[in-house]
Each structure stands twice: as C-alpha cells, then as structure tokens.
Amino acid sequence: MKIAGKTVDEWIGTHPVISQVMKAEEVFWANPIYQPVREAETGLSIDDVKDAEARLRRFAPYIAKVFPETKTSGGIIESPLKEIPEMKKWLEQESAVGITGQFMLKCDSHLPISGSVKARGGIYEVLKHAEDLAIEHGLLNESDDYSVLAEPRFREFFSKYSITVGSTGNLGLSIGIMSAKMGFRVTVHMSSDAKEWKKNMLREKGVNVVEHPDDYSKAVEEGRRQSEADPNDHFVDDENSKTLFFGYSVAALRLKRQLEEQGIEIGEERPLFVYLPCGVGGGPGGIAFGLKQVFGDHVHCFFAEPTHAPCMLLGLVTGKHDKVSVQEFGLDNRTDADGLAVGRPSGFVGKVMERLLAGSFTVDDDKLYRLLAKMSELEDIRLEPSALAGVPGAVHVAKTGFYASVHPGMKGRMDRAVHIAWATGGGMVPEDVMASYIERGRE
Ligand SMILES: *Cc1c(COP(=O)(O)O)cnc(C)c1O
Secondary structure, three states, rough: OEEEOOOOHHHHHHHOOHHHHHOOOOEEEEEEOOOOOOOOOOOHHHHHHHHHHHHHHHHHHHHHHHHHHHHHOOOOOOOEEOOOOHHHHHHHHHHOOOOOOEEEEEEEHHOOOEEEHHHHHHHHHHHHHHHHHHHHHOOOOOOOHHHHHHHHHHHHHHHOOOOEEEEEOOOHHHHHHHHHHHHHEEEEEEEOOOOOOHHHHHHHHHOEEEOOOOOOOHHHHHHHHHHOOOOOOEOOOOOOHHHHHHHHHHHHHHHHHHHOOOOOEEEEEEEEEEEEEOOOOOHHHHHHHHHHHHHHHHHEEEEEEOOOOOOOHHHHHHHHHHHHHHHHOOOOOOOOOOOOOOOOHHHHHHHHHHOOOOOEEOOOOOHHHHHHHHHHHHOOOOHHHHHHOOOOOOHHHHHHOHHHHHHHOOOHHHHHHHEEEEEEEEOOOOHHHHHHHHHHOOO
C-alpha cells in the first residue's frame, strides 16, 4: 500500500524520523527547509494581520457590552503572559538540562468568553461574518459605534442566518457562544470524543449540537455537507479558513505589546522561542505566521502534537500536507488532548508554514497529565491536557542546541532568550473534571 505515492519503507528511507513517529515515540524535528522570513513566499502579509486587528477594535465596544467580563480590557479579548520560574526549575531537574533565559506561559487558557485559543479565531470569524452581512444590508458602517449590534433589531436580523461548524470541542464552544450571543442560529457538529460538559454547555446556550460516532474529520465533512444545502448558512471551515487564521494571527501584535510592557525587547540580542500546541493547524499556524511578520528572524516557532496524532508533523516531514494522515502511518489518532486529536492537517496552513516553522515535536499523553499536575502544584495555573503540549519545547531546544545550528556562532545570546509555551485551553473546564486531570497527573 502506498501513502501519497510511496511505500512506508520508502518514506522511512528518506525521512528516518517517521519510523519513530510510527512507534508513537516522542520526537523533535528541526525543519530542514526553515528559511529567513523575506525568502519564504506565502502570498499573505502583515496587512492581513493588521486588518483583522482593526476589525476586532471596531467590535470592542460591542464585546464589552455583551460580555461584561471584558469590560476591564475595553472589549479586547486578551490573555495574560506570565513567567513560570518554578515550572522552569522543575523541567530542568527532570530533564537534566539547563534552560537559559526566561520561561513564560501565554495563558490563552484563560481568554475571556470561551477559555481557549479558539476565542481568537473562532470569535473573530463570527464577528467578521456578522459585519459583512450587516454592511451588505446597509445596517452598519465601519465608522459606527458597534455597540448598536446589541440592539434587538440586529439579533432579529441575524436570526435569519445560521452558522455551522464541525469541532472536537473548543472551536464549537467559541463559535457556538459567540453566534448564539449575536442571534444567529448555530449548529455544532461534534465528534464522539468531544467532552460531555462542552456539549452540555453549548446546549444550555441554545446551540444545536449534533453528535457523530466517527472522528473529527467526519464531523466536519457532515457539517460542510449540510451547510452547502442552505444559502443562508455560513460554514466555518477549520481546515481552510483564512478568516480563522488571521483572527489567530492578531495574537502576535498583542504579544509584542505585552512583552514591551514587561520591558522585553525581542531582537538581534534577544531571540524569542514559541511552542504552540497544534491540531489541524489554524490556531498555531495563524499565531506563528503573525509572529514571523512581527518579529522576523528573531522568533523561532515550534508546533507540538500528541504522539498518537502528529498530523502536521507528518504533513511537513513528507511535504505532502493534507495528502497524508496519521492513520495511514499506523497511528490511531487517540489522545486525551482535546483539539489535538486530528488525523489530517490543514493543507493551507502546512503550505504557508513549511518554510517559516523552525520545527515540531511530539508529546506523550502521560507526560501531558504529569505537566498538568505540576503546573497546578507549582504555578497554581490550571490547564487542560492539550494546553501543556508546548511546555517541553524549551527542553528540546536546549538539548539539541537548535539555536547554534541555525545561527552558528551566536550561542551566547541564548542567555537572554525568551521561551513562551502557549497554553491553549482549560479556563472553562468544570472543577470536578479538572480534579480528575490533576489526580491522573499525580499518579
Ligand atoms: C484547537 C486547539 C488547539 C490547536 O488549534 P488548531 O487550530 O486545531 O491547530 C490547541 N489547543 C487547544 C486546547 C485547542 O482547543
């Protein structure tokens, strides 16, 4: 049997790392075609990122009004950036390597409204769709105060339209909560492995939840099929949506400001390393793309995936992107990491990132739980398993001497490096579920 034109043995022959990946071992892969930003042609630009940021600013008065928890940030949905020194010490002891520089956590787990990284892309896509409709029908101008959107006449207008999405959980939460708030009819197609509490929370908010016995790809396929039959329906395409992608990318502009507020300037003398949990790729891809536009060659981004579902890694290593799946390489795509149980990566994201990404690594589920328990114990930060995937990244970079390999002779600058693990979810996990996660991690 061939996979994208080659046998497994041929793939392993040219890319030996695949043999470890197939055994579900933890791997670290430095991207052999990693390039300087100006040489990597993507067809996308910083203007797309800025356009998305401006749109979110237009919506801020509305968000502040309908989600009072965002009032203090003026309706801007943003998360804290925290140093996690105790976690750093523990990781160094555990792995017996020194991590030079600062070690930080970007707490998208605690983004307002939906408690995961999906509050960036997902909410942004719903807002953009609402804006497009309202402007097209002469109900809104870009110069208006968007808090008018909270008026009943807009809810009534949006109720003529519907939004559909397929999701393993968190995207459904973001799309569902935001769409329902605006007045859209909304349907979330979920895979069977989606958590019960997520389905219940959505149903309570008036979202139509459809469950599918198969995996995530099937849920997406079914959602897409039903959406196509209805001209008033908008399908949120997790695999191909540029809107989602640019919604996520705004994080880069925000992070730059946050670092500056903390007196940290990224540049020649201070490299930035960012470790992003990756599912289908839109979230981490959008953020990493934005970071490369903002920080250029001074930022190095890595994707982190579960050992049983490293779809983006296989897409990048083979260069075949969405033409390969983890199942074809003998993996079962089973992981407790919500949002990361994805068998086939986004081809769009893979192609945009193939020369911009520094590398990728995989993490075992047991390790995710252990890190989860330690993060709770040492830093008092509670995350869902997937959100821990980026944490071991700094250890890999230290162990492999990654920086010296891409910037020969610049080893000394690692002393001033900033490492950021992107914590992608956990803020809405019910207490009893969180307690069981922590318990499992302790064991
Ligand atoms: C969705 C999600 C990711 C990854 O985002 P993709 O766009 O699917 O790659 C990571 N962590 C959590 C908690 C998520 O919900």
